Amino acid sequence: MKDKVFFEGLMTEATICSYCGYCRSVCPTYAGVGWESCSPRGRLNLIRMLLEGKPLTADQMKRLYQCTLCGHCTQVCSTCIDLRQFWLEARKQTVARELSPPEFATTLDNIARTGNIYNYQNDERAGWVEYMDDPPADLYQRDRAEVVYFVGCLSSFSPRTQRIAESFVHVLNAVGVDFTILGEGEVCCGYPLLAAGMHDEAQKVIEQNLERVRATGATTIVFNCPACRVMWLEQYACHLPGVRMLHSTELLADLVAAKQLPMKDVNRIVTYHDPCDLGRNGGVYDAPREVLAAIPGLQFVEVHERRERGLCCGGGGDLEMIDTALCGHVAAQTVRKLLVTGAQTIVTACPQCVRMLTRGTEQTAPDVSVKDILELVAETLDRPLKKSQDEAVQKCPDARHPKF
């Protein structure tokens, strides 16, 4: 396959686009909407019209955002355009022209006022720690540590996905990693702002997080949210030379390789869903598979659409702020394909994928569970994580979940 992609500016790439339609064949939102304007090549032409000064209606503008930034179009583009970069830059241009959808203003307000996408007080960011067994007095917030665990907004505030953060901390404790979380010192990584085209606003949160991480003296930052990791790699890494930025599955895979992660038998058939921001956009395919392969008794069945061809959960690119129904449609389509494997559990490695796929199973397969790989691993440890939160939350992911 192709090994290079390019981005030389919006107008140049819009001219290079061959209109071949390869992108259209793999686009999860085009499959849901069906009109040419919602295909990547259609969107690209809308952007070209916009750059040429042609007026677009609000509905036409909405098409530009009916995209999860899953990166599958980049993967197949016959002229090797880095389309993910193209969409991000295009959204930046719509902000500059004051044409971005009004729904994004709420996100900007939330992050500017509270430091998180949920509009909660940011001092509640580490509230999930109190649900855990015997939390230490410092609530895992230490002045200095080798490893910073950057929890991210979803795992900090959404009840369903707080469980992922608890699981990760449980694993880190079990293997004796010297780590800290940033508590209320952590603010949104900025990815939702970047995806909305709000680069200046993103820069402000980047600086806040950088300052906080530097103070810990950490040499490694670890993320369970692939979008946070991609954001840090793309926007923060140049400011933190020598600091490793790992996804939780990469850390787990290292522990598995070093035989430091003893796990018990799990008698279950699972499949694995590649999160777009971990796989296609983040380049991590093997680590989660190495971890799953190391769990004794686990029957792991690969879905046909995997790795570079992985399916989108529907929850990326701020689409949830713009078109919730379309998110649900994409999620349901993806769950249908994942269930062809006969799996009882869909395992993934992203809190947003967990949310969206859970939503998808509600519509199509309520008996199938969705778990983050960290939850699965935490269950297999000699001293499993206490089921501290109401099990009902597992099937009700947004019980406390406000609209973005």
Next chain:
Amino acid sequence: MSLTKITTISADRVTEDDIERKLYSRDLAFVPSIMVKPFFQTLPDAVIRPGNAGQVADVLRQATNERIPVTPRAAASTSYYNSVPVRGGWVLDMNDLRDGIELDTTQQTVRVLPATTWFDLDDALQQKGFAVKSYPSSAVSATVGGWVSMQGQGIGSLKYGGLGEQLISLQVALPSEHGELRTITRKSDPPLDWFVATEGTLGLITRVELSIRPRPAAESHHLFAFDNLSILGQSVGLLAHADPRPFTIFFADSGYLRLLERAGFDIPLDLPQSTFPVSEKGLLLVSFQGEPFEVTQSRDSLLHTAGKEMSSDLALDEWNLRLHHLRTKRAGPSLLAAEVWLPLDKLSHYLTSVKNLAERTRLLIGTYGFVVAPDMALVMSLYPTDERRTVKYLAAIGFTKRLHDLAARYGGRPYGVGLWNTAYLPRLFSRTQLSELKRRKALLDPSGIMNPGKLYQASFPLWPITFVPGATILGAAHVALGKDRS
């Protein structure tokens, strides 16, 4: 318009939105509005997305009753306006008629909805132990129905024949006052071959049944570098007759490799630093698929291949890029091309003549192709340009005639007709063939609503009296304006 009379189609499957319609008024090739607007109405009055065959038939019934032009469209991955309206009317976006794969493992056949892409069909079959026999080099987006409507020659055609030979039946919606869906076979009246390569001008394909093959148990790919285009052409011709037959043979000249290099890609062999004089170097990829013994035996046919065999890794890389030849467009940012059928025994002459033309005009021209039959290749000659510079781009469009003329000298003819290649109708069909095609059209589509303006006759300004001098002058202007400075 009487869209509301099509009761089976819900309002959300129809659009009259200006911008949406505009997106349906182009295909792969960008054509400046000055060449289009004064002569053709490419903006459809409405776009309709039928969800099933019954709805397609219903739309055709209404269109027939009101004599509204209908242009079928799926991937729109051709470049001759085959699926772009030229007289307004309705565009039927067929993309919701996809998948519906019914596999018959005993007969080794499959039924499939027409907007399924070749990539998806093959992918689904591979999971069940089967594979398609051939596919276009645009398989990621090109649809099954679309390729039936075109010529259906591509990767795998050398071994398994053209798509027309693989077809078993079609379900077709015909333009009739009653909305008619018919199953068409080789023995039906009209027969199946009427609908092959007729570009949606007779009816709309709503289901395709075709023969398939067991998933190949083995494959091998071999890449050869050549220093001489004549020898390259001769080697292609020899390999095309090898027994067992290769699955496909791909070839490319130094101009094609230069385009890739200029686009920023690595190429598998070194070219001289300067574009001119044009290098004689070229590449040949031969791929075998089938049972292990067959593939092993096939390798014997390579023993006398004149070129220098390159590593198996490079061969595999080249094979994996077989659906990505449009990468060359990055050398543009626009690219124009002449795509032709060419007798294989004239390939050496054609490649050498293109090289000489490039040298004489100091234009960068790249040529690549696939062998699609023991005596025939599908050849694409490309040259970079920039559609943002309208005058230069118009001149560059004229230059395609020069390449078509060159191919014609060696028995070549354009691949596909659509609107733009109607200018070459005398090269495409004999008078008898064209009369027969027109008779069929009059019989099945008497009101002439199906994809009007395509295939059967040239419209102004594509009449010989205007096209020939116009394209010749523009082509000469391109030679004057487009010289490669490197």
